[in-house]
Amino acid sequence: MKKLIGVLLVLVLLVSVAGCGKQTEQGEPKSDSTQSGEKDGKTDENKEVEPVAEKITLKIANYAILEKGYTEFWEKSKTAFEEKNPNITIEWVTAPYGEILNTVINMAGGGDKVDLMFGEMIWMPAMIEAGLAVPLENLMDKDFLADYYPEILEAFTIDGHLYSLPLYSSPSILFYNKTIFEKAGIDPNKAPTSYQEMLQMAEKISQLKTDDGNKIYAFGETTASVPVSGITLLAYTANFGGEYLNQENKLSVDNVGLKESLVTLKELNDKGYNPQNAKLKDLRNLFALGQLAMYYDNSWGFNGVKSINPAAADFTAVAVPLKGENGSGQSILQAHTFTVFDNGEDRMKAAKDFIQFMISPEVLADYMKNTTPAFAVCKSMENAINPLLEKAKAANTNLAPLPMISNLNDFALEVSGLAQAITVGGEEVDVALTNFKKTAETILNQ
């Protein structure tokens, strides 16, 4: 009898194990891309998109929901969109900024694709490489696309396909603290225009301390071990007319501009002007607390500064990026974007409606003007600019292209590694560049 009970228990366990597997399969939503009449992520040009009638739950990946200062805007927009489109319910898929891309890609790997992703322009190559991003040129309304500045759409077009749509843009711009400038005897209304000028100012600023005796750093350029730091470093190098990759996206490290940018970065580090190994959020923190006089950030970074110290609005000013000896102060375009994934025609149509709802003057203009300072990418929002950004407006037109390579994130991490080698690692620029060349080539040859 005991043995019989034992055998029965074993059977129950085995059935449970099998049951678990089945339950997971049932729990995973089926991709209905086969119903959409589209293959290989390409939309059918001749097919008319039918109006959405059935109840649809639109899954939108959005890290910003978790960030104080952005939640209210997104939740309000969700409510407004759902009121306007009663057949569509939005379901947020969230993860912290650093994890959202992996979350979305891993979900897709498990057969559970989101419909839409709000993210960074720099994530676009990874989503295209993964086969997730759907070309948008035929999905979006023609008059909606016609509102975009042509050069903006061009920046998001790869191999003839438009893969993401930006909400707004910003290159790295120079933020500076007018109060610290005044304290150092520098005219607060005159920002430096070149690295030479900045270094002269930095010498004066580095003598200062905060009221509670803390060090004031003169200049902040992020060099942390995260991809976004690497991208900011690409923009920093463009200030000097330098590049890491040429127009064919081949490694190009033997140029004067790149070397000059690295020598300057080393000088900033050796003189203690630049907070070592700092992430952008560390720089925002220091700037908000009055411990950093100047730093590079995207315009929307100011929202982070304000959330730490609301009084920062009183002492913050911005300027165009500095010019290196051989450069014109060029920067690299960055943007917050929407990317659509293929979950069938109805859900793609709903995603289109949400994008067109969000990227409209009614929803976005006030946000750009008062919440997250950024530059307009559409003609209809030309005047929706935060007064803080007026003096950096020219930066948005002096741009070098963002290299659209499939492993951009990995390459960007390697660029951060190079910056760390010459700063905290104490390596000479030439030695570090030789080592970088070796590792970067293995990444590009993947």
Next chain:
Amino acid sequence: MGLKKETGDKLFSLILLLPAVITTILFIVVPILDSVYRSFLDFKIKNIISGTAGTWNSFQNYTRLIQSGKLGRAIAVNLIFVVAVVVLQFIFGMSLALILNQKIRGSRFFRSIMMIPWVVPTVISGLVWMWFYQPQYGLLKYLVSFFSGGRVTEFAILNDPKTAIIGIMIAALWKQVPLGALLLLAGLSNVPMDMQEAAAIDGANYWQKLIRVVIPSMLPVIKVTLTMSIIENFKQFPLFWTMTGGGPNGATTTLAVLSYREAFVSNNLGSGAAVTTLWMVLMIMVVFLFNKALRTER
């Protein structure tokens, strides 16, 4: 005709083992073999999404990792971290166990309190230590400045490639010493008192008793504690990823960080699998050598 009793018992025990065997094969053996197989393929995230198979790439995942110089460095960082943390964890854990094994007031309360770091999730521990180490306003900076009489005003342990690994080791020890101490304490309380008394009568002092009686008696517990520690630290990932992300300048890139970066930053699952395969082989070798060195007679 019924089965013989012995055969029936064997069959019954086999049936009882079946769930464990099937679960082990399904959830451990198959994924490991699958990972080893994929380490020889050009297999990226797009293969999973599009449902296409990977292609054989002539050991390129391995050769590329070796050529980049990242693999050798990651192995070295991993071994340094494991050896240092395991040795220090044993020293601190044993010391704490010996103290708590004394009849001192409040030792029960202290035993409960000391488990707090072990209960804290590893990612949270990493974040707490990051704040402690923060270069501009972290507590450590002030302590170093205070105790150096203001001579060292800028101390950023995680920013220096020479000290970053030490910063992570401290966080790992803070988290792991309590469990080690608890296990060793359990072993210590089982050391026969009569042997210790006999050694004392023979004139052995405290250290002689400890080294010749206590430690040999608790060798099986020590072995389990150290094996657990080796495995735990070999696969340590959250502390590295949250505190340094493998930096600065690759100084804290372990095999765990490298495999994550290859698989989920580069989205090259084949390359990530190559790192984990080597990582697994290395861990098996280390545990095997350790067990051989500490072989206990039955």
